[in-house]
Amino acid sequence: MPNSFFDFKRFRIEQERCSMKVGTDGVLLGAWFPMEPGMSVLDIGTGTGLIALMAAQRGAGAVTAVEIDAEAAGQAAGNAERSGWAGLIKVVNADISRFTADSRFDRIVCNPPYFRDSLRSPDARRNTARHNDSLSYETLARRCADLLSPSGLLSLVLPYGSVGEFVRCAACVGLHLCRRTDVVTAPGKPPKRSLVAFAGHYSEIGTDVLSISGPDGEETSDYINLVKDFYLKY
Numbered sequence: 001m002p003n004s005f006f007d008f009k010r011f012r013i014e015q016e017r018c019s020m021k022v023g024t025d026g027v028l029l030g031a032w033f034p035m036e037p038g039m040s041v042l043d044i045g046t047g048t049g050l051i052a053l054m055a056a057q058r059g060a061g062a063v064t065a066v067e068i069d070a071e072a073a074g075q076a077a078g079n080a081e082r083s084g085w086a087g088l089i090k091v092v093n094a095d096i097s098r099f100t101a102d103s104r105f106d107r108i109v110c111n112p113p114y115f116r117d118s119l120r121s122p123d124a125r126r127n128t129a130r131h132n133d134s135l136s137y138e139t140l141a142r143r144c145a146d147l148l149s150p151s152g153l154l155s156l157v158l159p160y161g162s163v164g165e166f167v168r169c170a171a172c173v174g175l176h177l178c179r180r181t182d183v184v185t186a187p188g189k190p191p192k193r194s195l196v197a198f199a200g201h202y203s204e205i206g207t208d209v210l211s212i213s214g215p216d217g218e219e220t221s222d223y224i225n226l227v228k229d230f231y232l233k234y
């Protein structure tokens with residue numbers, strides 16, 4: 001059984017009320033997405049509040065964390081309140097398709113549900129968190145275009161094979177791929193995930209590959225440098 005909490009260097013994530021627990025995807029995205037201190041950040045589908053807290057640790061000026069599941073939203077709010085950034089993070093229990101904000105955001109971050117046509121869990125809350133029939137790429141791209149500032153960036157972690165589909169959906173609403181990092185577990189292994197960023201203008205696309213482990217099985221310096229401000233073991 002997963003732990004009821006996960007300790008990071010500067011905050012604790014309580015997660016027993018959340019269908020989706022702390023995972024590598026969220027940590028990678030929270031550490032990778034381009035951000036400068038003082039920026040406003042929207043975290044869509046915050047779950048435990050992990051990425052919202054990582055954004056706050058990285059110096060965000062204000063973080064809004066939206067979560068459709070009431071239990072998870074309550075737990076995310078508690079995690080924020082117990083952190084050193086209680087006044088910085090606002091958790092909203094809402095469906096992003098109906099969420100509104102007074103102003104647009106400098107950065108939008110999302111670790112979206114991505115399973116399609118796969119076996120459902122008996123847990124309806126887990127299905128909502130994992131299966132994208134609850135939040136289609138079309139809907140997500142459209143809402144992000146509505147909520148992103150003209151100079152802002154949208155960042156996501158996606159299955160490697162789904163990037164092309166999201167790129168097409170994003171282009172339909174005026175968002176264009178500008179950065180991509182494909183993630184592999186070790187050299188020579190096929191990518192399982194991609195970290196992607198989109199802007200409201202065309203630009204040269206920066207691409208690279210992040211290998212979590214090297215040929216010797218040890219974690220790579222690139223991976224450690226990305227996550228060392230968060231994980232306790234570094």
